[in-house]
Amino acid sequence: MDMKRLGILTSGGDAPGMNAAIRAAVRTATRLGVQMVGYLDGYSGLVRGAFVELDDRAVGNIIQRGGTILGTSRCPEFLDPEVRAQAANQMKLDGIDGLIVIGGDGSFRGALALQDECGVAVAGLPGTIDNDVWGTEESIGFDTAVNTALLAIDQLRDTGESTGMMFFVEVMGRTSGAIALHTAVAGGAAGVVVPEAHAEIDHVIERIRETMAKGKRSHIIVVAEGDEAGGAFGVAPIIGKALDRPYRVVVLGHTQRG
Amino acid sequence: MDMKRLGILTSGGDAPGMNAAIRAAVRTATRLGVQMVGYLDGYSGLVRGAFVELDDRAVGNIIQRGGTILGTSRCPEFLDPEVRAQAANQMKLDGIDGLIVIGGDGSFRGALALQDECGVAVAGLPGTIDNDVWGTEESIGFDTAVNTALLAIDQLRDTGESTGMMFFVEVMGRTSGAIALHTAVAGGAAGVVVPEAHAEIDHVIERIRETMAKGKRSHIIVVAEGDEAGGAFGVAPIIGKALDRPYRVVVLGHTQRG
Amino acid sequence: MDMKRLGILTSGGDAPGMNAAIRAAVRTATRLGVQMVGYLDGYSGLVRGAFVELDDRAVGNIIQRGGTILGTSRCPEFLDPEVRAQAANQMKLDGIDGLIVIGGDGSFRGALALQDECGVAVAGLPGTIDNDVWGTEESIGFDTAVNTALLAIDQLRDTGESTGMMFFVEVMGRTSGAIALHTAVAGGAAGVVVPEAHAEIDHVIERIRETMAKGKRSHIIVVAEGDEAGGAFGVAPIIGKALDRPYRVVVLGHTQRG
Amino acid sequence: MDMKRLGILTSGGDAPGMNAAIRAAVRTATRLGVQMVGYLDGYSGLVRGAFVELDDRAVGNIIQRGGTILGTSRCPEFLDPEVRAQAANQMKLDGIDGLIVIGGDGSFRGALALQDECGVAVAGLPGTIDNDVWGTEESIGFDTAVNTALLAIDQLRDTGESTGMMFFVEVMGRTSGAIALHTAVAGGAAGVVVPEAHAEIDHVIERIRETMAKGKRSHIIVVAEGDEAGGAFGVAPIIGKALDRPYRVVVLGHTQRG
Incomplete structure (x- = not known):
C-alpha cells in the first residue's frame, strides 16, 4: 500500500520525549514525500477529526520540550468499537492512510483494535514513563x-x-x-x-x-x-x-x- | 580583645550554602592566623563541648555540597540560661574566644543571649532558606x-x-x-x-x-x-x-x- | 502624557530573563489598559517599523525560555541621528507613544539619544549578562x-x-x-x-x-x-x-x- | 578458586559513574564475605602496591559524585611485561586474589595481559565516556x-x-x-x-x-x-x-x- 498522508497522535499520560518523537516522525515522513497531520488531544482528536498539518517547520524547536505539542488525554469512548469504526471512516474521508500512536499499553490496545477491526494501518512508538510496554527495553520518557x-x-x-x-x-x-x-x-x-x-x-x-x-x-x-x-x-x-x-x-x- | 581561636556552628534547619560559609570563615581565619573549630550538630555540640579542628584542608571540596558538614539540630535545652552559662564556661576551658553561628532567627536569639549573659563574642551569618532574618536582603540558601x-x-x-x-x-x-x-x-x-x-x-x-x-x-x-x-x-x-x-x-x- | 500604546524591544547580546521581562511588561500594560507591540531584532526592527502585537496570550509560556522571542541584534546605523529621527517619526505614524528597551549600556545610550533628540519617552530595563549597567545591582541574566x-x-x-x-x-x-x-x-x-x-x-x-x-x-x-x-x-x-x-x-x- | 580478597582500580580517563561502580562492587563483595582493597591512581597504584581497604562505609555517599575516589592515571610502564609480572607478584604478597578493572579499551588490554601472563583473575567493568568497548551497549559514563x-x-x-x-x-x-x-x-x-x-x-x-x-x-x-x-x-x-x-x-x- 502506498501511503501519502499519515496521522500521528500522543495518547495516555504524557512523557518527556514525545515531542522529539513527533519531530522525528514528521521529518522522516517529509523526506520520504509523505504528508503528516497531528491529531489533537489523543484519540479524542481522532474521533472528532480534529487535526493540524505538520511540516518540518511546525516541529522546529520542540525537541527539548517536555509534554506533547499535540496534547494528550485518556479517551474512554474509544473502547467502543462503533466509535473506532466511525474514527476510521473519518480518517478515510480526510485522506489519511495510516496512524502513528505514541503512548503506552492501553493506547496500543486501542491502536491494535483499530487495525484489526477497521483495516487502518497503525504503528506504535512506546511513549510512557512507566517503561511497561512489552518487548521494549526503554520506552520514551522513562x-x-x-x-x-x-x-x-x-x-x-x-x-x-x-x-x-x-x-x-x-x-x-x-x-x-x-x-x-x-x-x-x-x-x-x-x-x-x-x-x-x-x-x-x-x-x-x-x-x-x-x-x-x-x-x-x-x-x-x-x-x-x-x-x-x-x-x-x-x-x-x-x-x-x-x-x-x-x-x-x-x-x-x-x-x-x- | 585579641582572638586566637574561634568556634563555628550551624543551627536550625540546614540551608544550601552553609558549607560554603563554613569554608569562607575558616579560610579567612587561617589567613589572619586565627584557629577555628567546628561544633557538631549545632548548639548541642556546643553544650557537649563536641568539636573538630578545622583547617584549610578540612574545608576543601565542600563548597558545592548541600547540607552542612558540621551537622545541625534544634536544641531546645539551649533555651535554658543555665545550659548557656555552662556552654560558655566550657568554651573558656577549651580556649575558644568567640563563636560564629550560621542559622536563622531562633539560632540568633540563642547567640545573642549567650553574648549578653555570658560575655561570649558572637557573630551571626544568616543561613536559612526562609529568608526571614531581619536586616538581610538574601539569607544563605534562599x-x-x-x-x-x-x-x-x-x-x-x-x-x-x-x-x-x-x-x-x-x-x-x-x-x-x-x-x-x-x-x-x-x-x-x-x-x-x-x-x-x-x-x-x-x-x-x-x-x-x-x-x-x-x-x-x-x-x-x-x-x-x-x-x-x-x-x-x-x-x-x-x-x-x-x-x-x-x-x-x-x-x-x-x-x-x- | 497619556500613553495608549507602547513598543518594547530587546537589544544587544541576548540575556536569559529577557523573555520574562517582556512578559511582565506586557501583562502589566494589559492590566492598565495599555497596548503593547514588540519590535523585532532590536533597534533594527524599530528602524524598519517591523513589529508584532503583544497581548497576554502572546507572552504565555515564555517565562522560562532563554534568549528573546523578539530577537535581538546590534544595529550600528542607530548611531546616526538621522536614522533615529526617522525611527521616531515612524513610531508616531504607527501610533506608538513610548518605548521600553531591554538591553545593556550601549542600548541605553541609543534610547537616551532617542528621548533627548526626538522626545520619545523611553524606559530601560537592564538586561545583560555582564552586569555592567551603572546603578543596577544585578542586571537581568547575570x-x-x-x-x-x-x-x-x-x-x-x-x-x-x-x-x-x-x-x-x-x-x-x-x-x-x-x-x-x-x-x-x-x-x-x-x-x-x-x-x-x-x-x-x-x-x-x-x-x-x-x-x-x-x-x-x-x-x-x-x-x-x-x-x-x-x-x-x-x-x-x-x-x-x-x-x-x-x-x-x-x-x-x-x-x-x- | 576461592577468593577472599580482591583489588579494584579505575584506569584511563575518569568517567561519571565510576564511583557508583566501585560502591556496587564493594557492597556486593562485603555481602559475600569477600574483602576489597582499592588501588590508587589506576595501574600505577597496582605497580607500587599502593592501596586502601574498602568496606561498606568507605564507599558511603559517593554514588552521586563524578570522577573516582581512587584516582586514575594512564600508566605507560604497565605496557612492560616485567612490570606486570612484578605487580602480580606484589598482589600475591599482599594476599589479593583477583582484580577488578574499571576502564576502557586500553585498560582492559592491560588486564587481559595480566591474566594471560601471570594467572591473576581479572574482571572488567567498561567505564569510559567514549562508549567504545566492544560488546557493551552503554559503557559507564557515556x-x-x-x-x-x-x-x-x-x-x-x-x-x-x-x-x-x-x-x-x-x-x-x-x-x-x-x-x-x-x-x-x-x-x-x-x-x-x-x-x-x-x-x-x-x-x-x-x-x-x-x-x-x-x-x-x-x-x-x-x-x-x-x-x-x-x-x-x-x-x-x-x-x-x-x-x-x-x-x-x-x-x-x-x-x-x-
Whole structure:
C-alpha cells in the first residue's frame, strides 16, 4: 500500500520525549514525500477529526520540550468499537492512510483494535514513563523520569547527612514500579516500595535497622505512588514509627514528565 | 580583645550554602592566623563541648555540597540560661574566644543571649532558606531553594500545557511565605498561597477563572507548607473543586535544601 | 502624557530573563489598559517599523525560555541621528507613544539619544549578562549566567580531584569581569583572570604554587573571554607551563545565555 | 578458586559513574564475605602496591559524585611485561586474589595481559565516556556525558533562535565519535563532525544551506574533539566562512566527566 498522508497522535499520560518523537516522525515522513497531520488531544482528536498539518517547520524547536505539542488525554469512548469504526471512516474521508500512536499499553490496545477491526494501518512508538510496554527495553520518557528522580535524591542526600532524617520520595507509577526500582538502585536508596511487591515494607525496616547499627545516618526510601500502602504518605509513618525516626516526604509527581 | 581561636556552628534547619560559609570563615581565619573549630550538630555540640579542628584542608571540596558538614539540630535545652552559662564556661576551658553561628532567627536569639549573659563574642551569618532574618536582603540558601522550586515549575509547565491539569507545588516555609512568593513571581504561577495571608484562596480561584475564560489551559499554584489550609494537599482540593478541574500535587520538601 | 500604546524591544547580546521581562511588561500594560507591540531584532526592527502585537496570550509560556522571542541584534546605523529621527517619526505614524528597551549600556545610550533628540519617552530595563549597567545591582541574566558557570565548575571539581589536572574555564565578558569574578568566588576557584586587571596571572601562579605545596591536587581557574592574554586558550599555556602541570580548557560561551 | 580478597582500580580517563561502580562492587563483595582493597591512581597504584581497604562505609555517599575516589592515571610502564609480572607478584604478597578493572579499551588490554601472563583473575567493568568497548551497549559514563552535552545544546538553542548565530559545540572523543553522534541526534543538531568520517564537513555545509533556504534561523553543529579538522575551533571557521554566517564556539571538555 502506498501511503501519502499519515496521522500521528500522543495518547495516555504524557512523557518527556514525545515531542522529539513527533519531530522525528514528521521529518522522516517529509523526506520520504509523505504528508503528516497531528491529531489533537489523543484519540479524542481522532474521533472528532480534529487535526493540524505538520511540516518540518511546525516541529522546529520542540525537541527539548517536555509534554506533547499535540496534547494528550485518556479517551474512554474509544473502547467502543462503533466509535473506532466511525474514527476510521473519518480518517478515510480526510485522506489519511495510516496512524502513528505514541503512548503506552492501553493506547496500543486501542491502536491494535483499530487495525484489526477497521483495516487502518497503525504503528506504535512506546511513549510512557512507566517503561511497561512489552518487548521494549526503554520506552520514551522513562530515562528522563528516572533522572529527574535521581536529581531529587542527590539533593536530599546532603541534607539527610546533615540532619539524620529519613526521606521518603514518591515517584510516579500507578501499577508499575519501574521508575521506583531504577531510581532506588541508581540513587543508592536504602529501600524501595513498589506496587508489584507486597511484603517489602518489613524487609525495608529490617534492612535500615541493620545499616543504622553500622552507623549509617541518613536513609532515603523510594516509593511508587501506586503502592498498596498508599504512596509515600502511606508508607512513611509505618516505617518512621517502626524505627522511631523523624522523616519527611517528597512527592515528585508530574515534575517527572517535564 | 585579641582572638586566637574561634568556634563555628550551624543551627536550625540546614540551608544550601552553609558549607560554603563554613569554608569562607575558616579560610579567612587561617589567613589572619586565627584557629577555628567546628561544633557538631549545632548548639548541642556546643553544650557537649563536641568539636573538630578545622583547617584549610578540612574545608576543601565542600563548597558545592548541600547540607552542612558540621551537622545541625534544634536544641531546645539551649533555651535554658543555665545550659548557656555552662556552654560558655566550657568554651573558656577549651580556649575558644568567640563563636560564629550560621542559622536563622531562633539560632540568633540563642547567640545573642549567650553574648549578653555570658560575655561570649558572637557573630551571626544568616543561613536559612526562609529568608526571614531581619536586616538581610538574601539569607544563605534562599536563592538555591527558590531555584530548585523554579526548576520543578519549568518541568510542570510543559506537561500542564499538554494535559490541561492544574498543579499545586508545595514549597518550604512553615511561617514564611518568602520562597513561595518569589517562586510564584519568578515562575509565572497562576497563584500563590502563604502563611502570612488569609483570604488569598478565594482570590486565586477568581483569578484562575478569569484566565481560563481567556483560554489559558494550564495553571500552577505555589503553596507554602505552613499555610493554614494545610499545605498543598489541603489547598488543592478546595481550589480543584471550586473550579471543577483535575489537579495533581507536588511536594518539594527537603530537595530545596540540597 | 497619556500613553495608549507602547513598543518594547530587546537589544544587544541576548540575556536569559529577557523573555520574562517582556512578559511582565506586557501583562502589566494589559492590566492598565495599555497596548503593547514588540519590535523585532532590536533597534533594527524599530528602524524598519517591523513589529508584532503583544497581548497576554502572546507572552504565555515564555517565562522560562532563554534568549528573546523578539530577537535581538546590534544595529550600528542607530548611531546616526538621522536614522533615529526617522525611527521616531515612524513610531508616531504607527501610533506608538513610548518605548521600553531591554538591553545593556550601549542600548541605553541609543534610547537616551532617542528621548533627548526626538522626545520619545523611553524606559530601560537592564538586561545583560555582564552586569555592567551603572546603578543596577544585578542586571537581568547575570544570575543565570553565573549559575551556568557554577554548574560547570561543580562538574569539573570531581574530575579534577580524580586526575590532578588544572582546568581553565572561560566565561563570557568581553570588557567586564563580573561573571568571572562572581563565578570564581562562588565556585571556590583557585584563581580568576579578568579584563579589568593586568598583573593577575603572576599572582594566580604564585597562589597555586602555595596551595600545591599544601597538598591541593586540583585547581580551577576562571578566565573572562575578554582578558588581554586571549581568553582561556591564551591564559592556560602560560600558567600550565609556569607550574609544569597538565591542563584542559573549557569554553562555556553562549551556554550562559540559555 | 576461592577468593577472599580482591583489588579494584579505575584506569584511563575518569568517567561519571565510576564511583557508583566501585560502591556496587564493594557492597556486593562485603555481602559475600569477600574483602576489597582499592588501588590508587589506576595501574600505577597496582605497580607500587599502593592501596586502601574498602568496606561498606568507605564507599558511603559517593554514588552521586563524578570522577573516582581512587584516582586514575594512564600508566605507560604497565605496557612492560616485567612490570606486570612484578605487580602480580606484589598482589600475591599482599594476599589479593583477583582484580577488578574499571576502564576502557586500553585498560582492559592491560588486564587481559595480566591474566594471560601471570594467572591473576581479572574482571572488567567498561567505564569510559567514549562508549567504545566492544560488546557493551552503554559503557559507564557515556549516558552522563551525552546528557551534559544535551543540556548545553538546550541552552544554546534559545539564544541561537534569538540571534541567528551558528554554534559549534565540541564534545569529548579523541578517536570516538560516539558522544558527538548521540548528542547530535538527541539534540536535533544541524550537523555532526566525527573522527571516524572524512568528507562530512561538505555534507554539513550543504545541508545547512538547504535548511537556511527553508527559513531555519539557528544551527548547532556538534564536533568531536578528535576530528581531523582540529576540533570545534578547526571546523567552525571552515563552515562559517562557506556559509558567510557569524558563529561561536563552545568547548565542553571535562565538564562531561563530572
